[in-house]
Amino acid sequence: MEYVAGVDSGSTTTKLVVLRDGELAGQYVVSTGANSRRAFEKAFERALEHLKVHPFQIKFVVSTGYGRAGIHLANRTVSEITCHARGVRWLFPSAEVIIDIGGQDFKVIRLDKGGRVVDFAMNDKCAAGTGRYLELMGRVFEMDLETFGRAGGTGLEAVEIANVCTVFAETEVIAHISRGTEETKIIAGIFNAVAKRVHSLAKQLIMEAREIVFTGGVAKNAGIVGALERMLGQAVKVPFEPQITGALGAALFAWEDIIRRSQYESGI
């Protein structure tokens, strides 16, 4: 049995995926906190314990994500754009567009028929409309993220939130609250604002896509999924565990490296 691992060191959470002979063996999500390396170690130990393997049995590690360069055990790094493409294609073989919204960034990736990245867009410095933004908005309503995600009702009745800038949007939301607007309408408005931001960034990339996959921690928010679907006018698919697609892609690249090496050694 051969093990490989992929780690996605994100700004908010660190994700680890372990493959056993090319098949998914385990996935682990820990919060990154202030030290990405320690977060990786924590996830790694959890994996070793869960799978009952020794560190040396993990033959190859590929790291990706914001903190990819700081993962000391990694044999190689691959950018998260390429990793997400790889991971999502493994789960959804005909995916054409990936929308990934993480803790502090979001990206839209366009794939060709063969699963190769043909184009992508990413937000700049501003973290508006990302997980961090939703976290802060949830705090305004004193809700945890899960409750918050379901608090937008059907989403059909929503106020207009013109700003996605975290600071200005908060002002806008508070103005609505003080006006006595229903909570569900305000929250639905917040979700629509996020969907709008993604849509405006990557209209051209999303155009005429037959299959759209939504990943990243924010994909767990049912309200955003609904808002995106309404905005795009089509259904989006969400993986069983939307946070791990980057790590999964990294693990698949690690597995590829193992195969390549064994082929090289056996002279194929």
Place this chain on the structure above:
Amino acid sequence: MNKCGESKGDAMSKVKAICRARDARARELRAEGKKIIGYLCYFAPPEIIAAAGMVPFRIMGRLGDDVVEANSYLEPYGCPYVRNCFEQALKGRLNFLDGLVVSHSCDMVQRIYGIWKYYQKPAYGYLFNVPHQVTPWSRQFFIRELAFFKESLEKYAGQGISEERIARAIELSNENRRLVKELYEFRSRRPSVLSGPEMLGILIAGMSIPPDEFNALLKELKMEVEGRSDVPLDRTRVLLWGSIIDDPRLYELIEECGATVVIDDTCIGSRAYFTRVDLSNGVFEGLADAYFGKFPCPRTDRGPGTGRFEYVLNLAREYRVKGVIGYTLSFCDPHKLDYPDLRDYLAGHGYPMLLIDDDYTLSHAETVKTRIEAFREMLAKGSASFQDLAGRAQL
């Protein structure tokens, strides 16, 4: 440069020393009695300044510098580069300049002239008018402007500037251009020997010292780099296009991501050096061609057609790049308006393009790296091999 303590013959460390203290040579020359004329943008020919017996010095910013004082003079929604340059003046880092020459390249650059002149009171100042369209009449206008500029410098210098002196200055900078182009060609053949950041450093150094000294330095550099040995490095060749890039940090980031800039279309790069001034029809005709007619800055409208884009495409082909990285500064309308059409044009010819938008800080270096890495992976089509391998593994 002896002050810097480099051993003789180490040309690249001379370049680094100049880049560390760009003003050092200018300050020395000023102490010897020379007049130092700072200029922004590349339309008012530095050759005329040199012909007046003065030293042209290209004003540059400091990437990532905290712009505090300039913000009290300039609106924060203006070009971050211009604000940064003015910040250098306000901090007294440009106090060795006797004069300021600004061309009306873009509106922000034009407007900084008045503010700079009003508050900094340089002994000499000139606002150089540049038409926005290339027509026979605008060409005539540019030639007349060259003469006005010369007359104004004559008045300041207190002596005439003969055409012979201008021709001599042009010959010196044409030699700069020839040697720089040779280095570009050398780098294209052996990109591992002379790195992208080093190449940019050489060009920055050239805009900080007199042209004759730059010629001597370039000759030394050529000998030195030709003697270096190649390193096995497989980096993806890219063309860098964009607004002003006067700091090697972006070039370094690109190399850290496994790619390398073998050619550029920027005004500290090839734009300034690839157009020779032809002297056969007289100095003013030659200067008008090189600095106006042919100078490929997107601030000049060339009407319908894709003359400028073709220029970029030809560079991409000639230097065998895989893709194009664009770098634009916030609010840089001339470059930003070009971008969508340029991207589509290049993509249509098989050259994908990645755009990095920045406020002249590169403070989001990590996300920039993610993009460049993903772009390089995209160009390398790395995912294709996986499918082949997976297929074979199943057999």
